[in-house]
Amino acid sequence: MRKLSSDQQRAFVQHLLRWYKKNQRPLPWRETRDPYSIWVSEVMLQQTRVSTVTPYFEGFLERFPTVEALAKAPLDSVLKAWEGLGYYSRARNLHRTAQIVSTQLNGRFPDTRAALLELPGIGKYTSAAIASIAFDCDVPVLDGNVRRVLARVLYIKRDPKLPKIEKELDAFLRKILPNKKAASFNQALMELGAMICLPKTPNCPKCPVEKLCGARRTGVERILPVKSKRPARPHHHVAIGVIWKDSKLLITQRHHEGLLGGLWEFPGGKRHPEESLEECLHRELKEELNIEVSIKQQLPTVQHEYSHFRVTLYPFECKWLRGRPQEIGCIDWAWVKPQELKNYAFPRANQKIFRARFERELNLSSNSSLL
DSSP states (O other): OOOOOHHHHHHHHHHHHHHHHHHOOOOGGGGOOOHHHHHHHHHHTTTSOHHHHHHHHHHHHHHSOSHHHHHHSOHHHHHHHHTTSOOTHHHHHHHHHHHHHHHHSTTOOOSSHHHHTTSTTOOHHHHHHHHHHHHOOOOOOOOHHHHHHHHHHTTOOSOTTSHHHHHHHHHHHHHHOOTTOHHHHHHHHHHHHHHTSOSSSOOGGGOTTGGGOHHHHHTOTTTOSOOOOOOOOOEEEEEEEEEEETTEEEEEEOOSSSTTTTOEEOOEEEOOTTOOHHHHHHHHHHHHHOOEEEEEEEOOOEEEEOSSOEEEEEEEEEEEEEOOOOSSSSSEEEEEOGGGGGGSOOOHHHHHHHHHHHHHHHTOOTTOOOO
């Protein structure tokens, strides 16, 4: 890890703050110091692009303008407002935290990083962001953008996500953090990573700290940061039943735990080795709902990727034969008309099935959303 002299550290901070003052994007969450709004924005921004978050943020605050409003809302309503953003545990934790703040903390967010860390879904980065931006606490943030900037400036030839390196980066940031300017400094670093110090194509000539950058000086700015080798992502094959009973479809609600907890979906499950897709679907429907169907036809296959695995969905149009659905592998179920699907929160992969099969009934365009 390259060392910067005291003069270089001061220059780094000054150039960065000056650049940010002139070039920061006019984002809606930067127009307020309200802890609730900042909290919502920071949770939404976890592993999600700013361009994606902006309309969700504005719609979410319009629907739930205060922490009390969010706390009182049904979880299904919160998940529906979150539909399409992914990582739904974030929405469930938002709801839980809103209830804690509203009922146990008299509607006031904790104003220290340590206290914020006690709330569901608020980790090291989010607590630091809220504490510094909303409450002027002198704490640094360390997200993906910041790691990338520092890995290049400080010429770090190891993965900046390694615990030892993260500890060194945190110590460096604490040393150079300007007193009572943590909000601007933290946002400036993140903005530099988001706008200039890009992962594959850094725009070094426009960087305010180009002359201080070790990677730029040695010509390895496109090589750093180093990334540890990721294990291969599992690929699951899932049979899905689009099940009709007269003019209605069967949908089920997932348990609240897990990646897609609380969302609705067409029932089905993972195929076992040496099992046909049709055999898989019959087995899953029997095990999870205790119903029997006749399979009519296979619908277009759907490919979808998550952060740690990939899935191929094989939807089959089916007719219900017998058995009242039971809540064995789900927490709820419903028979709904195609036009009513928009009232429920579904994973994006299931929305791809909607577009393939129900575009006409739902009046969907190729790029529209059920949100």
